[in-house]
Amino acid sequence: MNRSARTTAVRRFAVTLLAGATLVPAACASLAKQAFVTPVVTLKDVQVKAIGLTGGAVDLVLEVNNPNEYRLDANRVTYTLVVDSAKIATGQITQLVTLPPKQVSQVRLPVTISAAELFGAAKLFAKSGAVAYHVIGEVTVATPFGSITRPYDSVGQFEGLRP
Secondary structure (H helix, E strand, O other): HHHHHHHHHHHHHHHHHHHHHHHHHHHHHHHHHHHHHOOEEEEEEEEEEEEEEEEEEEEEEEEEEOOOOOOOEEEEEEEEEOOOOEEEEEEOOOOOOEEEOOOOEEEEEEEEHHHHHHHHHHHHHHHOOOOOEEEEEEEEEEEEEEEEEEEEEEEEEEEOOOO
């Protein structure tokens, strides 16, 4: 084989290798989407932790159902809490939460509420004995196929103080 033929063969090999390196991650991402079932996130409870003149602290208790055959590690959860039609709190946690396969896990999101928002919610509660709330956000999980972010959206009704 002469030098020109070898150079052409090496170039073809390099182009083939580069094309393969580009297509393999795309194929893996496609397989990941097919093999990954989105966890189902619902708001289970809102637990009041503290109430004071400057505001309050509550825990949003989420239930996360991992329907997959493998463990998921949630490394980021964002949330927006809306009471009636007022946005009360927005934030995120980046603490790692392990979600065992085929199980439901509880995730607590600590939320701080300002005095004005707390008193507005208390006013609604005093009027009707309950307060409707809505929590929306995203959960980012590490899977065997890479990180995947999915939204969640849940509504509920707060009907009383629980310790």
